Amino acid sequence: MRGARSGQGAAPAQWVLIAPEAAIDPPTTPDSEPLFTKLRNPSTGEATLYLFNSGAQQLFEVKAFHEERRSWFIGQTVQQDGRLLFVTPMDPLFLILYYLIKADKEQQGKFQPLDQVVLDSEYPSCPLLLKCADVKQYIQHVTEEKEIGSQKFHKYSQEKTLKWLKKKVNQTVKALKSNNISVGERVLASTFINSKQITDAQEDYVRYAHGLISEYIPEDLSKELLKYLGLPELRSPAPEPPVKKRKLSDVPVEPQEDYTKFNSDNLKTKKANTKMSAAQKALAKVDKSGMKSISAFFSSKPKTSK
Numbered sequence: 001m002r003g004a005r006s007g008q009g010a011a012p013a014q015w016v017l018i019a020p021e022a023a024i025d026p027p028t029t030p031d032s033e034p035l036f037t038k039l040r041n042p043s044t045g046e047a048t049l050y051l052f053n054s055g056a057q058q059l060f061e062v063k064a065f066h067e068e069r070r071s072w073f074i075g076q077t078v079q080q081d082g083r084l085l086f087v088t089p090m091d092p093l094f095l096i097l098y099y100l101i102k103a104d105k106e107q108q109g110k111f112q113p114l115d116q117v118v119l120d121s122e123y124p125s126c127p128l129l130l131k132c133a134d135v136k137q138y139i140q141h142v143t144e145e146k147e148i149g150s151q152k153f154h155k156y157s158q159e160k161t162l163k164w165l166k167k168k169v170n171q172t173v174k175a176l177k178s179n180n181i182s183v184g185e186r187v188l189a190s191t192f193i194n195s196k197q198i199t200d201a202q203e204d205y206v207r208y209a210h211g212l213i214s215e216y217i218p219e220d221l222s223k224e225l226l227k228y229l230g231l232p233e234l235r236s237p238a239p240e241p242p243v244k245k246r247k248l249s250d251v252p253v254e255p256q257e258d259y260t261k262f263n264s265d266n267l268k269t270k271k272a273n274t275k276m277s278a279a280q281k282a283l284a285k286v287d288k289s290g291m292k293s294i295s296a297f298f299s300s301k302p303k304t305s306k
Contacts, residue, residue, distance in 0.1 A: 019087035104156035111153035172209035
């Protein structure tokens with residue numbers, strides 16, 4: 001893709017990407033061309049790359065496949081950025097939901113206009129989320145609404161949000177089954193639970209779909225959704241207890257054996273009491289007077305005085 005803007009006022013750049021046609025439709029006006037921009041990730045709150053199509057009518061998530069020392073040959077040029085970008089449609093309500101939850105905590109559940117909620121000084125492209133098609137129509141799935149005169153006010157509703165997320169989970173389960181995607185083994189692998197028999201039960205599909213949806217919502221909301229779906233929280237099996245080590249104590253420890261038997265005096269006595277062979281007894285009777293020990297032949301000679 002070439003010619004899309006990257007950020008605010010940045011020069012056109014070039015990437016290699018796989019994207020649906022709706023993401024790269026030509027702009028209808030000079031100032032409505034597709035826009036690559038960073039927005040706040042709805043799950044982690046960190047900066048993440050997204051794409052608005054022409055006129056910001058639709059939001060797309062951008063995933064990058066990257067390997068070191070990779071480049072692209074495009075025509076007669078070499079594209080130094082060797083990443084392969086995957087562009088997929090994304091529901092902008094997930095990103096708006098992040099700001100609704102944040103405002104609900106900060107403003108203690110007060111109703112506010114959406115354009116005062118979806119604001120972020122670190123991400124100036126954030127208000128474009130409200131321009132996406134059908135946002136104003138579907139915002140009721142996650143908020144309570146009040147209308148005063150011609151102006152509408154909203155506040156976050158967890159009850160409505162959980163119902164909306166459950167529909168998302170069910171849609172994901174349906175897509176997984178229709179595409180014959182086996183999830184039983186993946187669920188077991190993600191929870192570190194061993195099982196000899198792997199099956200694709202309905203619970204496995206729901207649990208796996210919950211995991212996919214959880215990548216786009218805060219952790220606290222993910223836990224609430226798990227309860228709302230009636231799924232028990234899986235726990236990894238407890239590791240085997242470590243080998244017990246004897247604790248050190250200041251209390252004197254009583255010896256379990258009489259270690260004084262290894263003293264040198266006792267050893268001499270023990271040696272004297274040991275039985276001797278016949279050869280040893282005969283050698284003991286020999287008169288050793290005038291004999292030198294064999295070690296005397298290897299000792300240094302005393303110096304003679306001059």
